[in-house]
Amino acid sequence: MKVLVADLFSQAALDEMSNAGIQVIYNHALNGDSLKAVLQSEAPEVLVVRSTKVTGDMITSSPSLEFIIRAGAGVDNIDCVAASKNSIFVANCPGKNSVAVAELVMGHILSVDRRLPENYALLKQGKWNKGAFSECTGIKGRKIGIIGLGAIGKEVSVRAKSFGLEVCGTDPFVSAAQAHALGIEYFNTIEEVARVSDIITFHVPSTPQTKGMINSAFLALCKENVVIINTSRGDLANEAELLRELEARPGFWYACDVYLGEPAAKECDFVHALAQHPKVYGSHHIGASTKQAETAIGLEALRMILQYSKTRKVDAGNLVNMQTATKAKFSVNVRHHGQALAGLLTSLVECGCKVQEIENKAFKDGAAFTATVYLDCDNLECLQGIVAGLNGKEGVIHANLVHLG
Numbered sequence: 268m269k270v271l272v273a274d275l276f277s278q279a280a281l282d283e284m285s286n287a288g289i290q291v292i293y294n295h296a297l298n299g300d301s302l303k304a305v306l307q308s309e310a311p312e313v314l315v316v317r318s319t320k321v322t323g324d325m326i327t328s329s330p331s332l333e334f335i336i337r338a339g340a341g342v343d344n345i346d347c348v349a350a351s352k353n354s355i356f357v358a359n360c361p362g363k364n365s366v367a368v369a370e371l372v373m374g375h376i377l378s379v380d381r382r383l384p385e386n387y388a389l390l391k392q393g394k395w396n397k398g399a400f401s402e403c404t405g406i407k408g409r410k411i412g413i414i415g416l417g418a419i420g421k422e423v424s425v426r427a428k429s430f431g432l433e434v435c436g437t438d439p440f441v442s443a444a445q446a447h448a449l450g451i452e453y454f455n456t457i458e459e460v461a462r463v464s465d466i467i468t469f470h471v472p473s474t475p476q477t478k479g480m481i482n483s484a485f486l487a488l489c490k491e492n493v494v495i496i497n498t499s500r501g502d503l504a505n506e507a508e509l510l511r512e513l514e515a516r517p518g519f520w521y522a523c524d525v526y527l528g529e530p531a532a533k534e535c536d537f538v539h540a541l542a543q544h545p546k547v548y549g550s551h552h553i554g555a556s557t558k559q560a561e562t563a564i565g566l567e568a569l570r571m572i573l574q575y576s577k578t579r580k581v582d583a584g585n586l587v588n589m590q591t592a593t594k595a596k597f598s599v600n601v602r603h604h605g606q607a608l609a610g611l612l613t614s615l616v617e618c619g620c621k622v623q624e625i626e627n628k629a630f631k632d633g634a635a636f637t638a639t640v641y642l643d644c645d646n647l648e649c650l651q652g653i654v655a656g657l658n659g660k661e662g663v664i665h666a667n668l669v670h671l672g
């Protein structure tokens with residue numbers, strides 16, 4: 268099997284692939300036309316990318332392609348609809364860079380509160396101005412609102428609590444009970460989070476529902492001195508409205524890792540009104556760029572590639588799309604601490620799945636049970652929602668979805 272890796276990727280995972288007899292082409296300079304050309308000339312079955320765009324045109328002109336792996340979380344850079352139409356699976360590596368992103372969020376929170384970039388800049392200019400920084404507030408006891416309580420949002424909440432922040436949040440896929448179990452005050456809407464939070468951090472994917480959600484109407488509900496952190500996607504922000512609010516409200520600060528019209532990793536000019544605004548602290552979309560995250564993502568991609576090379580089945584933490592033409596067969600695998608599967612089965616039936624077989628294995632690893640539910644389903648989105656919900660449930664160690672053909 269041939270795998271094309273078109274972005275920076277773990278060397279250890281590349282070596283493992285080669286050791287397993289997989290032909291690997293690693294070229295992290297590929298982008299646009301050059302990526303399309305290599306897809307055609309090398310004809311790989313598997314393509315691995317990070318933020319590099321995979322367009323419908325690339326997909327339709329690459330008949331060899333069977334599986335695209337997003338070595339990261341957000342799949343908005345991949346034309347998943349075109350992939351589905353061409354029977355190409357798309358999977359990401361959920362949760363594998365969550366800690367790295369959460370660590371960056373804490374860095375931005377502290378940077379804004381203590382004005383660290385200005386501190387550095389003055390010292391570099393040979394100036395000493397302790398008095399200029401005596402107005403910093405401190406973050407203990409203030410409230411952080413987390414929009415999106417998935418893997419990244421949860422890691423942020425753990426770190427925020429250790430700094431003494433109070434944590435609240437919202438997420439349409441997480442129940443109030445699940446949030447409360449994590450010590451997070453739960454709200455049903457982003458508007459409620461806006462009203463009570465001193466710092467608001469966004470951890471949602473780019474979808475039609477989330478695009479432009481950081482806008483004037485949202486900011487009007489926020490506290491006067493709110494700090495907004497966006498490490499998710501640039502298009503969550505209506506940048507024109509955000510710039511107006513930054514001008515109009517002296518106490519409002521924005522820190523971000525992502526921008527509208529962000530250049531590809533391989534380019535270097537970036538003239539951008541928001542990025543260069545004095546009340547914006549920005550980083551270079553480095554949320555996932557730690558060696559720890561690179562290793563975790565590399566291992567997850569490697570696992571999926573090895574599995575696919577042996578079985579031609581996609582065993583993914585999150586299968587993003589599916590072949591649209593036919594009903595597909597899946598299994599939901601759950602490792603848990605012995606609670607009943609009744610809730611899972613009810614949810615599966617409610618979303619139209621046809622359960623074929625349930626396999627239970629007791630006391631794997633001495634402490635945990637595993638269950639595999641085999642089913643037919645043509646509503647992948649619903650099925651993914653159920654599996655994601657299981658991962659947040661108390662007593663569940665891990666649940667994943669496997670495409671069986």
Ligand SMILES: O=C(O)C(=O)COP(=O)(O)O
Pocket residue numbers: 317318319338339340341342364552553554555556
């Ligand atoms: O995983 C994600 O969604 C990210 O935004 C990380 O992007 P990257 O893989 O560093 O290009």
